[in-house]
Amino acid sequence: MSSPEEKTLILKSSDNEEFLVKESVAVQCITIKNLVEDGCDLDAIPLLNVDSKNLAWIIEFMEKYADSTSTDAEKKDFDTEFVKKPFNDVLGLILAANYLNFPALMDVMCDACANEMKLWSVEQVREKFHIQNDYTEEEEKAVRAENFWAFE
């Protein structure tokens, strides 16, 4: 049971779902921490750029990391499982972690993203990141030629 002084916050996702989170856990997100310190007295904190799917995951992550009984090894195992998500969701979590200013989550998600990307071809990167190639054929050839050895 939480102690009487233990404050609980209500976090509201962009699609209007409400989540109850202990203040001590939620302040791992510096955006939320700043709101609390500035004396925000709203009933629920609206997180306009985070939908319920992402918020649920973020809360799961926050609670694991706020738990003082979990060891480093346990956190590492948790991270390994946590990042096993479709790539689009990985990108979504990175955006959400940035919006909420949650460094630990940013770190874990960016590492996971980089790890997946390492061996991708240029075409795969464009596909997964939904990027339109804005080079002309000649320009791309020229850029490739600048460091041709990297493609071997």
Added chain:
Amino acid sequence: MLPPDMISEILSRLPVKTLLRFRCVERTWCSIIDGQSFVQLHLHQSMTTNSYHSLILGSRKGLYSVDLDSIDKAQLIEPPVSSKGFDCISNSCNGLILVMSDPLVPPVLWNPFLRKYKILPDAAIEYPAPLLCLSKVFYGLGYDSRNNDYKVVRAVEFCSETSRAWVCSATEIYSLKLNSWNMVPVLSNMKGNCDKWDVHVHGALHTLMEDSSHVYSVKSFIIMAFSVENENHYAMMLPPNIETENVEMKLELLRGCLCLVCADNYDVNNIWVMKEYGVEESWTQLLSVGPPALFALTVLGKVMGSRQEKRKEKKIKRKKGFPFRGVKFVRLDEKKTLKFSVTTCEYMKSKAVVVNGLILPFVSEISGFQQMVKL
């Protein structure tokens, strides 16, 4: 989709080779990767997570790069300016090295991971008139964090015919930003008794030197430092009361700290780390291992596992004597000082690269973080 600073954050965790490929993804990615602030972000990321740390080995067969994340493979790399021979390399600074051939010819600044180099302009120092006397040129490569500038220190010393003492003729410093040499009023005091500066850390170049001010018969040594930021010399003490007689000593860099590696008569290797720079009381004995003697040690610190794990393992490279066949990596665990596991690094079977005039009579190695700084 993703804003540029998110992309930078992700890209900063990728190795240099991958980044060079991803310049082709689209123009924004290319300008991010080529950007000056990205170079620093990437290097900072590598250093704090101790990733993409590589070793470059030089031998008669050529130059090889070994990724410390997967130490069983060595890749052949081409030296810069392959038409020149070179026989000496400087200390490494953030993965950059200086390659010297002839004392009278300007050295080449080289980023082996980007495979880019820059031939430095002619130095300003003139040799003292008599080329008949012995002379030595010392080079050191450093980084001035205040100005975000890489600097090369060049000191010329000659042995006076009359006094038979080593006299420094002049010191000059090259700035990569300004692409020019400038004389410095400070004289180095290498005193001809060492080859070059060994380690760059905290904006200064360091080397071991005999302490000539010591009046007792027992030789003693000190660390001489030259700050590239402040352009001044200062001395630092070795760990107190250590045995220096008949002991082979070497200065190294271990996870950003100055490190002293000693191998004594009984083939015992001692490794000391100066945990707090400049604080002599912070010299801590890290390991005492052996026999066998791990001669010509290069200490490479690596944290195994994720950042959150505190357990550290030090990898120490042991070289087999000539003929140079391979390199053995010896992993030493801080806690179990007498246990070590050995991994042999095999040379990748790639076609032999013939390089004209490549003279590397000795095995040299540098270790550094792969980084993006352009020359």
